[in-house]
Amino acid sequence: MSSPVDSIATPLVRGVLGALSALGIALAVVVVPALAAQVAGSASTATALDAILIGLSILVLGHGGGIMLSTGVIDGPVTVTPFGLLLLLLVLSALSMRRVGRALRPVRDDGLLRSGALRDAGSALGAYALVYAIGLAVLAGIGRSSDASPVVTSAVVSGLMVAVIGGLCGLLWSLRREPTETVPGVRVLGLLPAPYGDVARAVLMAVIGLLGLGMALLVVMMLFSVPAQAALFDSLRPGIIGGLVLTLVQLALLPLVAVWALTVLLGGTIGVGTSTGISLDGAETGVLPALPLLGALPGPGDFPAAIWLLMILPALPVALGAVHLVRAVADLERRERIIAWVAYPAAVIVSVLLLAGLSTGGIGDGRLVHLGPQMSTLALPLIGVVVVSTGIVLAVLASPLVPYSRGAVGSLRARVESAERSESTGESTGRFGRSRRTGSGGDEEGEDHEAERRAVLARFARRGSAASAGSASSAVSAASAGSASSATSADEASEADPDGAQDPSTDPAPEAEGTDPGSSSRRRSWFSRREDR
Numbered sequence: 288m289s290s291p292v293d294s295i296a297t298p299l300v301r302g303v304l305g306a307l308s309a310l311g312i313a314l315a316v317v318v319v320p321a322l323a324a325q326v327a328g329s330a331s332t333a334t335a336l337d338a339i340l341i342g343l344s345i346l347v348l349g350h351g352g353g354i355m356l357s358t359g360v361i362d363g364p365v366t367v368t369p370f371g372l373l374l375l376l377l378v379l380s381a382l383s384m385r386r387v388g389r390a391l392r393p394v395r396d397d398g399l400l401r402s403g404a405l406r407d408a409g410s411a412l413g414a415y416a417l418v419y420a421i422g423l424a425v426l427a428g429i430g431r432s433s434d435a436s437p438v439v440t441s442a443v444v445s446g447l448m449v450a451v452i453g454g455l456c457g458l459l460w461s462l463r464r465e466p467t468e469t470v471p472g473v474r475v476l477g478l479l480p481a482p483y484g485d486v487a488r489a490v491l492m493a494v495i496g497l498l499g500l501g502m503a504l505l506v507v508m509m510l511f512s513v514p515a516q517a518a519l520f521d522s523l524r525p526g527i528i529g530g531l532v533l534t535l536v537q538l539a540l541l542p543l544v545a546v547w548a549l550t551v552l553l554g555g556t557i558g559v560g561t562s563t564g565i566s567l568d569g570a571e572t573g574v575l576p577a578l579p580l581l582g583a584l585p586g587p588g589d590f591p592a593a594i595w596l597l598m599i600l601p602a603l604p605v606a607l608g609a610v611h612l613v614r615a616v617a618d619l620e621r622r623e624r625i626i627a628w629v630a631y632p633a634a635v636i637v638s639v640l641l642l643a644g645l646s647t648g649g650i651g652d653g654r655l656v657h658l659g660p661q662m663s664t665l666a667l668p669l670i671g672v673v674v675v676s677t678g679i680v681l682a683v684l685a686s687p688l689v690p691y692s693r694g695a696v697g698s699l700r701a702r703v704e705s706a707e708r709s710e711s712t713g714e715s716t717g718r719f720g721r722s723r724r725t726g727s728g729g730d731e732e733g734e735d736h737e738a739e740r741r742a743v744l745a746r747f748a749r750r751g752s753a754a755s756a757g758s759a760s761s762a763v764s765a766a767s768a769g770s771a772s773s774a775t776s777a778d779e780a781s782e783a784d785p786d787g788a789q790d791p792s793t794d795p796a797p798e799a800e801g802t803d804p805g806s807s808s809r810r811r812s813w814f815s816r817r818e819d820r
Contacts, residue, residue: 298406299410301391302411303414305383306415306417307418308383310419312379314343316375318343320531320532320535321339322342323528323531327527327529340429340431347423348372349368349375349376350376351373351449353365353437354435355436357435358435363649367648368645368648370540370546371539372539377453380453381454384411385460388408388458389461391408393405394473408458416454419447419449419450420447421443423445424446459475459478481619482623485616490608490634493608494639494642496605497601498549500552500600501545502542504551508584516580516582519578520533522577544581544583550665551566553639553669554566554672558659559573560656561655566664567590569589570585572586574654576650602675602676605672605677606676606677606679608635609676609677610680610684612628613684613685614684636669636670636673639669640662643665647662
């Protein structure tokens with residue numbers, strides 16, 4: 288299968304054209320403000336050519352190179368890199384190579400790399416980096432003057448660095464595509480093998496968070512030092528155009544000072560000249576350039592001990608990246624997880640040290656020869672912050688410590704709840720037993736009352752029975768004594784009751800009802816009447 292790109296010369300040509308376009312835009316970025324400042328400076332004796340030469344020197348500085356000054360006021364090398372301009376040049380290189388990568392069409396419609404795609408991309412990137420570095424060296428040679436002379440070798444090296452890093456990012460960016468119904472999406476970091484893609488993503492999150500933290504601290508310091516910055520700005524009297532150029536210069540230096548602020552937050556020390564230093568312990572500064580941005584630096588003096596608590600802030604983005612990494616590699620094998628856990632803190636430490644190293648420099652051979660972080664004071668606290676933050680996250684999320692602690696706490700809670708349930712059950716059982724004993728006592732008392740009542744009734748019944756028996760015996764004796772006289776009456780009574788009904792005196796029902804005292808009195812009166820008859 289032949290490559291859609293007709294010739295190997297096509298990637299080379301595209302790389303060359305991309306380098307020339309990127310260099311042209313970068314040149315315009317630095318030369319136009321210099322010309323504007325030259326036109327606005329009515330008191331300046333510099334010509335337009337001088338402004339262009341100054342712009343070329345700034346271009347070399349922006350790539351990370353150096354220039355030699357011999358102005359009489361400042362003599363010696365200038366190696367301070369304006370990070371804002373460096374970031375802009377990297378973005379320009381990435382955009383240029385992104386266009387080249389899309390023109391080469393390295394990915395087929397089915398989402399796979401076409402045949403020869405890597406060869407074409409490598410050829411384009413090589414041509415781009417070579418032409419870019421050579422072009423920057425030529426511009427550095429053109430920019431030489433009696434007052435400022437860019438260092439050509441540093442221009443070549445820094446130009447290669449910017450071209451390769453920016454161009455590679457642009458090529459990877461060109462491979463990115465959104466997913467469709469038939470073709471899966473492609474992500475730049477997803478092209479890396481596991482677990483390095485997840486490590487790169489976590490490191491990027493941590494480094495961006497750290498840089499954002501340094502920038503936030505710098506903005507806060509600038510807000511608190513607005514009067515001092517305004518006084519410095521008024522003392523320069525730049526005018527409208529000059530004020531705009533001065534603002535652009537400060538914007539180019541703003542990320543550099545943010546890295547310095549991050550260094551202080553991490554526990555390191557930054558120098559702003561010979562025998563000076565700013566750290567969490569205090570500040571010792573000297574004479575600084577009349578740049579309004581530098582008015583945000585603290586004045587000489589000691590800081591309170593509580594300021595060391597600010598070292599907690601850099602641990603937060605590092606811990607956030609570690610949390611993302613642990614969750615991303617949770618499904619990988621143990622060996623790959625261990626590689627990711629070890630590679631993440633090492634990559635964060637190397638990245639921060641690299642940024643801090645690039646932010647160092649100097650202006651001339653005098654008092655400002657040492658500017659930026661002092662690397663010997665940064666390495667140890669940086670390692671401590673990164674390793675401790677990552678270790679805590681791994682101990683919480685990736686080790687059995689937390690599940691074991693949760694199990695122990697759950698077991699203890701279960702035992703406590705079981706003891707509480709047993710205690711509550713025993714109390715309820717005791718209350719139920721006491722209530723039953725109280726209820727049985729009441730029943731016994733009721734039974735005692737009932738038995739007493741029955742005994743009283745029985746005594747009344749026995750008394751009634753005795754009275755009935757006495758009445759009956761007296762009646763029989765009286766009847767035997769007057770049997771002759773009462774024979775006629777008995778016959779008449781028996782004739783009067785043909786059914787043989789018993790006499791009420793012999794009826795057992797009244798005897799059973801002997802509990803009524805009135806019944807015995809009625810019986811006595813009846814017997815009395817019977818004797819009278």
